[in-house]
Amino acid sequence: MSDRPRAAVIGGGIAGIAASLNLAQRGIGVILIEREAQLGGNASTVCCKAVGGVCQHCGGCLFRDHLRALERAEGVSVFLQTHVERVERREGRLALLCERAQGEALSFEVPAVILATGFDHISPLAKGPYGYGLLPHVITGRDLEALLQGRGRTACNELPLGKVAFIQCVGSRDEHNGRGYCSQVCCRYALRLARVLQESRPEAEIAFFKMDLQTSGRDMAETWAAARGAFRIVAGMPALLERGAEGKVAFRYEEVLTGRQIRESFDLVVLATGIQPRADAALLAEQFGLNQDPSGFFATAPDGVSTLVPGVFAAGCCQAPRSIAESIAHAHQAAQACVLYLGGRA
Amino acid sequence: MNPMPGRPRGVIVLGAAPEALCAVRELAALGYAVAWLPLEEAQAPAALPPNVAIYPAAELVGLGGYAGAFCAQVRRGEAIECLPGAAVLIALGNARCYPQERYGLPLGPRVLTPPQARQRLKDRTLEALLSHRKAHFLVMLDWGGETSRETAVEALHTARALRQNHAEVTLFYRDLKVDSAPLERLTRRMREEGVVFCRYIEVEVRFEEGGVHIAAPDGLVRGDMLILPEAVQPHPATLPLAALLKLRVGKDGYFQEVNVRQVRPGLTNRKGIYVAGRCHMDADREAALEDVSHVVASLDAFLHSLDEPPSGPTAEVERDRCIRCLTCVRTCPHAAAEVVEREGITAAYVEKAACWGCGICAAHCPVQAIALKGQAVPSWLAPTAQGVSIR
Amino acid sequence: MSMAQRLLVLACSRSAGEALAALEATGQTLPPDVTWVNLPCGGSVDVLHILRALEAGAEKVWVLACYEGACESLEGNRWAEKRVQWVQALLQEIGLGPERVVFRAISPTMAADLKAWLEEE
Ligand code: SF4
Ligand code: SF4
Ligand code: SF4
Numbered sequence A: 001m002s003d004r005p006r007a008a009v010i011g012g013g014i015a016g017i018a019a020s021l022n023l024a025q026r027g028i029g030v031i032l033i034e035r036e037a038q039l040g041g042n043a044s045t046v047c048c049k050a051v052g053g054v055c056q057h058c059g060g061c062l063f064r065d066h067l068r069a070l071e072r073a074e075g076v077s078v079f080l081q082t083h084v085e086r087v088e089r090r091e092g093r094l095a096l097l098c099e100r101a102q103g104e105a106l107s108f109e110v111p112a113v114i115l116a117t118g119f120d121h122i123s124p125l126a127k128g129p130y131g132y133g134l135l136p137h138v139i140t141g142r143d144l145e146a147l148l149q150g151r152g153r154t155a156c157n158e159l160p161l162g163k164v165a166f167i168q169c170v171g172s173r174d175e176h177n178g179r180g181y182c183s184q185v186c187c188r189y190a191l192r193l194a195r196v197l198q199e200s201r202p203e204a205e206i207a208f209f210k211m212d213l214q215t216s217g218r219d220m221a222e223t224w225a226a227a228r229g230a231f232r233i234v235a236g237m238p239a240l241l242e243r244g245a246e247g248k249v250a251f252r253y254e255e256v257l258t259g260r261q262i263r264e265s266f267d268l269v270v271l272a273t274g275i276q277p278r279a280d281a282a283l284l285a286e287q288f289g290l291n292q293d294p295s296g297f298f299a300t301a302p303d304g305v306s307t308l309v310p311g312v313f314a315a316g317c318c319q320a321p322r323s324i325a326e327s328i329a330h331a332h333q334a335a336q337a338c339v340l341y342l343g344g345r346a
Numbered sequence B: 001m002n003p004m005p006g007r008p009r010g011v012i013v014l015g016a017a018p019e020a021l022c023a024v025r026e027l028a029a030l031g032y033a034v035a036w037l038p039l040e041e042a043q044a045p046a047a048l049p050p051n052v053a054i055y056p057a058a059e060l061v062g063l064g065g066y067a068g069a070f071c072a073q074v075r076r077g078e079a080i081e082c083l084p085g086a087a088v089l090i091a092l093g094n095a096r097c098y099p100q101e102r103y104g105l106p107l108g109p110r111v112l113t114p115p116q117a118r119q120r121l122k123d124r125t126l127e128a129l130l131s132h133r134k135a136h137f138l139v140m141l142d143w144g145g146e147t148s149r150e151t152a153v154e155a156l157h158t159a160r161a162l163r164q165n166h167a168e169v170t171l172f173y174r175d176l177k178v179d180s181a182p183l184e185r186l187t188r189r190m191r192e193e194g195v196v197f198c199r200y201i202e203v204e205v206r207f208e209e210g211g212v213h214i215a216a217p218d219g220l221v222r223g224d225m226l227i228l229p230e231a232v233q234p235h236p237a238t239l240p241l242a243a244l245l246k247l248r249v250g251k252d253g254y255f256q257e258v259n260v261r262q263v264r265p266g267l268t269n270r271k272g273i274y275v276a277g278r279c280h281m282d283a284d285r286e287a288a289l290e291d292v293s294h295v296v297a298s299l300d301a302f303l304h305s306l307d308e309p310p311s312g313p314t315a316e317v318e319r320d321r322c323i324r325c326l327t328c329v330r331t332c333p334h335a336a337a338e339v340v341e342r343e344g345i346t347a348a349y350v351e352k353a354a355c356w357g358c359g360i361c362a363a364h365c366p367v368q369a370i371a372l373k374g375q376a377v378p379s380w381l382a383p384t385a386q387g388v389s390i391r
Numbered sequence C: 001m002s003m004a005q006r007l008l009v010l011a012c013s014r015s016a017g018e019a020l021a022a023l024e025a026t027g028q029t030l031p032p033d034v035t036w037v038n039l040p041c042g043g044s045v046d047v048l049h050i051l052r053a054l055e056a057g058a059e060k061v062w063v064l065a066c067y068e069g070a071c072e073s074l075e076g077n078r079w080a081e082k083r084v085q086w087v088q089a090l091l092q093e094i095g096l097g098p099e100r101v102v103f104r105a106i107s108p109t110m111a112a113d114l115k116a117w118l119e120e121e
């Protein structure tokens, strides 16, 4: 083991695990560093969205598949509750000076590093007028995911599923907030979640308020075919969300196509919040000497995985927003680039 | 760098799509000997790396062997030749058509597809229209059904090119595809350059003397030409190739990756056989080429792990009990079981390197001749040849 | 080797087995009168497995496998469901309750649902 080539992967979410598996498959020793007490990151909080006995390809179960594969993989050492404090360059190698849970210091010297530090959910408070935390029954898609995963499908019975509004692009595609980009995942998860809600309450009236729904891709074909007729899809974004009568949430919106101003109330509002760079992305970028793109994600060469620092690669959502399956694919590519780099140096 | 020190391995690449060329280049750069079968008339690219052998006119008649030791049986003239490879990568791409039924409009002097419009820009046959006055092109996305990602992106690029040739361009859409950074940049730039974006739910298209009229939410728009994107469909070779290689095809007619539960990008239902690009996904060209990199990365890692003994259970046939009913051959979803003659017995045989250990064959075998080695089931549960009595 | 009497679970290890692992990771255990058998895939559930479990005295048998479209071996879950239906028909025919054998689809993320099902049973 000691004479194996080694690499470090920082971040034990789905991308980090996938990158580690790819490296381990080639007999490369991996040091997998995770800040939290558990592996999994954001992908481990995704709920199953199968409807009518059929999988909707949300990728939620890929986390446990990866965890199982990781248990079987050889040569991956996992360090939980560990984070990088400082990075030093030593003759072309990278020394990662880390700190563990109880302030214990730990350091690794490796020729290459894959950063797979993931993302933060955009705070629903970024959109002030949406009243998150102030109005009852205004939740985020992520809250809904966590509820369904933590409590199971029966949790639907406690939700007020009369009239439900999904509001898309909360915090994404918003230049004024410094997030001009599309988060890519929220249309997909929202449509899938809406079908789950509808399954448990078929008479629920579900509406989507959107700019553009992102429904392309083969894994969305069935979901979109079923959703198209089942939900009301409104081109128009709500303005201010307010307390309505009987504990409902009311808002006004302009229907883009007709210009009509409409006021409507809903029993439940789900805010489709998206993906943003982690709060500590700038710190990591500084430690490793990386650039960030204008949105704050790690900048890479045109290959999408090599950062501008030799031996440092980026995988998954720390580089750009992507779905679980796409993060996995991207992580494999990052591992490949890392292997070529290691080989080139040997 | 040789990916397999002391053990050069080959990869068989099938297909003529741009993805195939990209895969061939990436694999060759990794040091693999690549046997490339385009399977259709295609122009061989000028410069290929020395470790690539292209078989332009070869017909694939079968695939023998298993992961780590495949053999592509190729007809060349009279002879059948065997091309060895440790893995197979399929990159057929997709096919295009003009969906006349969906649009209810034939192509004609006032109705063009984006490639036709690009062609006319190139050969300057639009010049008359463009110079004589401000020409107005109407580009219609999502009409009669969602436009595929690839052709929508192509229509966007075409709209932009027309605009850059000083035409007026109005683009009608229902849901703009912005779910990738390059796409978002593209649409932003198009807006800045003066392409008019017009959202619709229902539109009415009429042809009147000298023009196309579109009744849209913003009122009546009058243009000179209507641009309607093409549709994509599975490559015609998908089904025959899937049958030949025992691969799965989805309901939509494209190759099926093993499914969402897979840990390895691009892997099909057979170990060592991968699909990449537009023969298994709805992607624009750029995304399809990215997919090739993902799949090559997962394939390369797999080939590195071949020397390790397979972990997990595998099926083993008690060959003298087998009655050669072929049930296992039919039901194995991973094409790992076959009936062969070995050591003087003709009976079912499971190739360990191809087996996923799912146990489907064992549950099907009418004489319980198959056991899953490495899988412990409590003895009181194990099927026996005796009867069962339920209380 | 014997088994608990109340419920026997024949579980696809990739879905139900993982859901159980997730449940156990939170410190919870199976009720003592439930016997859990992990199989590599729903498709390896044999009719004989189910019948032998009933023979061994299980009051109920659950067969748990992936949702349609999520099975790693493509149709292992469908085979499992078909076998359950077959046994149900058989039980009906011989005058035993077909509800003694149940098929359920599950995913690895459904630890909470699994817990709820076990409590309900
Ligand atoms: S992919 Fe999603 S919907 Fe399908 S089984 Fe897994 S968690 Fe459930
Ligand atoms: S995926 Fe949908 S909701 Fe999310 S940012 Fe993009 S368009 Fe908006
Ligand atoms: S199912 Fe059993 S008997 Fe039939 S061919 Fe296979 S091993 Fe032989």
Ligand code: SF4
Pocket (backbone or CB within 6 Å): B314, B315, B331, B332, B333, B334, B335, B336, B337, B350, B354, B355, B356, B357, B358, B359, B360, B361, B362
């Ligand atoms: S266990 Fe049987 S059915 Fe499953 S892959 Fe192996 S040979 Fe095929």
